[in-house]
Amino acid sequence: MSNYPTTLRLPLQFDVARLQHDATQFSPSQWQKHFNIHVYEGDWSGVALRMLPDAATPLFPDPNSKQAFVDAPAMAQTSYVAEVLRALHCQVNSVRFLKLAAGSSIKRHRDYQLGIEDGEVRLHIPVQTNAMVEFYLDDVRVPMAEGELWFLNFNHYHSVRNRSEQDRIHLVIDCAVNDWLLGFLKQPNGIR
DSSP: OOSSOSEEEEEEEOOHHHHHHHHTSSOGGGSEEOSOGGGEESOEEEEEEEEOTTOSSTTOOOTTOOSOOEEOGGGGGOSSHHHHHHTSOSOEEEEEEEEEOTTOEEEEEOOSSOSGGGTEEEEEEEEEOOTTEEEEETTEEOOOOTTEEEEEOTTSOEEEEEOSSSOEEEEEEEEEOOHHHHHHHHSOOSBO
């Protein structure tokens, strides 16, 4: 059993307007349907900004790949994301904008190999969201606000319901666990 929190807001805040500007730089055809088609209803799509060169789809951060993550062509269309990534003092792997369309939902499921004990974690920065978007981890609602940086242990069950009339967009970043990240998680300076 881990002594680390399963949910924690980290003490970094990012510029919402600049994040939203970056998220609008892509044509509709650049937003690819999420590969995990069995866990959502409606429209869940994304744009890969860092990806594996050998991935079956750019959105898939294959934990079994032996290749290193590289910037995807779409990264060049952003002006702020690189600055956000430099604020994270850890190895950054997969980076994606993920959009859950208005009225859509992600069913309760678990991801694998995304816990501190696995050596890789997934961070979320809400880019466009509102109070009608309900994100649950272990059946407890996590109130993430735009521009905040959140650690969540996605080895645990989670689900999302977008009950609003606005698309929900998050910047989703997979990082290698290091002392910088563990410093927050061992002596959290955020909200559990």
